[in-house]
Amino acid sequence: MTAAPDSFVTRLTRLAERPRATVLVRCTGALSAREVTAAQLLDGCGGTAGALRAAGVRRGDKAVVMTRDVCQLVAAVYALTAIGAVPVLIEPRAEVRRCLDEIAPGVFIGEPLAHVARRALGWGRGHVRTALVTGRDFPGRGQLLGQSLPLAIPDGSGPAPRVPEPRPEDLAMIAFTSGSTGRPKGVEYRHSTLAGQLGALDAVLRPEAGDVLLSCFLPFAALGPLLGLTTVAPQVDHLAPARTPAGHLVGPLLRHRATLVLGSPAVLGLIAGHCARHGLTLPSVRRVLSFGAPLRPRLAEGLAKALPAEAEILSVYGATECLPVAAIDADALSSLRIEPPPGHAGTCLGRPLPGISARILDPDTTGLGEIAVAGPVVSPAYHARPDATAAARTVADGTLWHRTGDLGRLDDEGRLWYLGRKAHLVTGDGFTLTTEDIEATADTAAGVRRTAVVGVGPAGRQRAVLCIEPEPGVRKDAVLDALRAALGDHRHGRRIGTVLFHPRFPTDIRHNSKIDRARLAALASTYRKGGLR
Template sequence: MTVPGIAARLAGRPDAVALVECRKGASRTTRRGELVGRCHRLARALREAGVRPGHKAVVMTRDAHDLTAVSYALGLLGAVPVLIEPRAEVGRCLQDVAPDVFVGEPLAHLGRRALGWGRPHVRIPLVTGSAPLPGVRRLVTRTPDADGPLPRTREPDGDGPALIAFTSGSTGRPKGAEYRHTTLAGQLDALTTLMDPRPDDVLLAGFLPVALLGPLLGVTTLAPAVNHLAPARSSPEELVGPVLEHGASILLASPAVLTLIARHCARHRITLPSVRQVLSFGAPLRVRLAEALREAVPDDAEILSVYGATECLPVSSIDDHDLRATRDRPPAGHAGTCLGRPLPGLRARILDTDATGLGEIAVSGPTVSPAYHARPDADAVTKSDTDHGVLHRTGDLGRLDDEGRLWFLGRKAHLITGPGFGLTTEDIEAAADTAPGIRRTALVGVGTAVCQLPVLCVEPLPATSRGAALAAVRAALKDHPEGHRVGALLIRPRFPTDPRHNSKIDRMRLAGWAARHLRGRGR
């Protein structure tokens, strides 16, 4: 079975803009024809450096153009790009993947040398950019005239390896999700269903790897100057500016980045008339943020909360109107946050359910990664074969309602257990987050398993006083059937979060802080 490859997906419309990398005070525009030419020249340079089909090649750069072109060039050669979160446990990731090639910016190579990343596996180190690095060969392409005719490429085998993408490690040790060519094709098909891309669409990619997918979807892709080591600390001007300058029609980003955009627009009374769609991913979209975004975009714009994971993205989506309706009027027995219905071709099941139908969300379908690279232990726990393909256990707790919609209740590992009860994080937090003056809350357990004290940590908005924040949360939980089980409320001005999106709360660190805080005040 063959599927359309990179060359086929980039063919046509050579004068259309493929990628715009936005930097402070400047931007770099690449047209589709130029991107195709550079990919082929990079493929030649990689081949001359010794890269061969089947080689695993780590690509580590914050330059969206280099990340995209190098990854595509590796794909043209039949090599396998490997994407790793820069702030993850890179050394352990490289032990798992044992890469033959390491392509990266100078800073990445300095880290590789200083920390021993990839030793002794990396045989072909290549540095991107114009700055030379002693002892590392620059990835240099010759001029088009000197290269002769471009080589022919054939469509890839759908079952062949296409990419290895590591999880962020926010909920445990990072793992490399293997994507076959059919997996990537399934993800592109699912995103096409979600976005319904048009030839004149302009996509703002609030997460660097999205720059890889935009050109393959046929849309102009903007890569703004996001702080990839701390997205929530990005300059909002560098996010909103490109939207206005280039007329972005689709915004795809995490809640942390979307919050920056919404706040900046509100503060400066800016509207974004070109936006027809907002896709939020990486953590649940709260109604309050959706309402703030509504003030900045046209009335007919679509705002979607998209559910998925590195191992299966996307899975389902729900628009802000339905999100608000299910929050205000949830069906009987369905607390937490509604994730919407699975996308066409995807199946969701709830495994190991209790008497209320609560269990672990599992997904099968064309967007699901079939395995983790070199991690049979993880495969044994999360993967199983079914008539509908590989079934992946997500580690998320949830339910399915009578209309086939998924409901999210939090991570299975974050379930709070005490004498005679179990509390899911999303059940409590979805209610507490509606309190006025509150940015977000996080439920953590203090103590040993089965005997935990439920502690709700509260992150107020800057203008909210400590007393007002606590009073508002208490009022929001007063009528919640499980609200009385919360044993302590603690104010924390800023929650620790995952490095990739700055949206998922690092509950292990937060629980440790809560335990120390309670001990300090004698609990």
């Protein structure tokens, strides 16, 4: 019988076994950094837990944590967990007020700017009873924004917190979905869920002694120390990751000799482009993990040029509700794009990770249907959203499955193939197009940065429009010639009624990698049939 994965608290307590080890590196810019040892982290966790109790935060309280500083995030999340409170992670965006009204948090922890927005925009109004402000103090801050929560990095001489082991079914955290594929929802993580996710991350990262993780996504940086990794958090623009200066990523990577790199395609593209422009290589890196959107061959090839020959580039599949689920090496991904199994066009996601199962719900005659996932990484519910929970859960063969909303197939070797979102199907007169079927091929055309298929018109009578984001400086006629060549033998190539050029696709705010197809479709609807070709 397989042993249960170690819990969040067990991993936190284990940090005391290596007190002098550097577990967290907070970077500012390309060169400046602050290193935090395990002893300092645990000392800070204990001090913050005491400050939270003194402020009236109690077990079971839901506490929004909104800060861009990785040290403040780690101190707050770890300390809240230590006292049995529930951290709530959400990006600042237009829907925050409605989201917080939904979950009714009693505590709001954040930097001054977050509290200014809270006061001005009514975030948590009527629910938040305890407002705690991080960062430097200033006169009148307490009256204006809330009481101070000191989160300075201590010297490490204080005691580690005494953290009781929670029950697996206890609520550990609420993390909101990005809203890029629908209305944002608060995803519940029980302690068993977090344990399963940390165990699955172990399986996909395969950490070794001395590994250094460059995490370009703030929540993953908070988990890095629990994975036993020295975790480097670069200064990413977390509201617009693709606008991060590339030197802020590559500089820390080289300086701290990162062996593992984790980021979205948009952020990894910045690293690959910077290395190409400056003739740089990344000799310490042995594994790169791409997540948040499909990994395209051109990006994988660009990254590979900067990496040692033996380094791996993995495309990781998952969602806020179930992360991670599957992974595939870029070399295997490239070969499968060239010769996919019959009837299995799209993008291969690889096999599910150990302990995780995937199946296809309601498959058609070709095996295409909705991807469903089961296993310890799956969230049990959306918080305060029983309607959404019921819609996303199904029971099959006595097992509870999460419906991902993604379309896919399973091949004879047990590999998952992704063909896009159910909500993004294009249905025309006598045809149905999945987005990934066309895009995985169109994205290989020279001069194309990426593509997006959208439907214009009512369902069942839609016109298929292929939107193109070209590489800078290329001629449209050259791009069109390359697209015709790429799609010439594609079984659905003739279904594309219009080609529309767009200088930069709108994307999600979390990763800048998921394409906002609703906005693209609205733009495409303003062009007559046959528009830009």
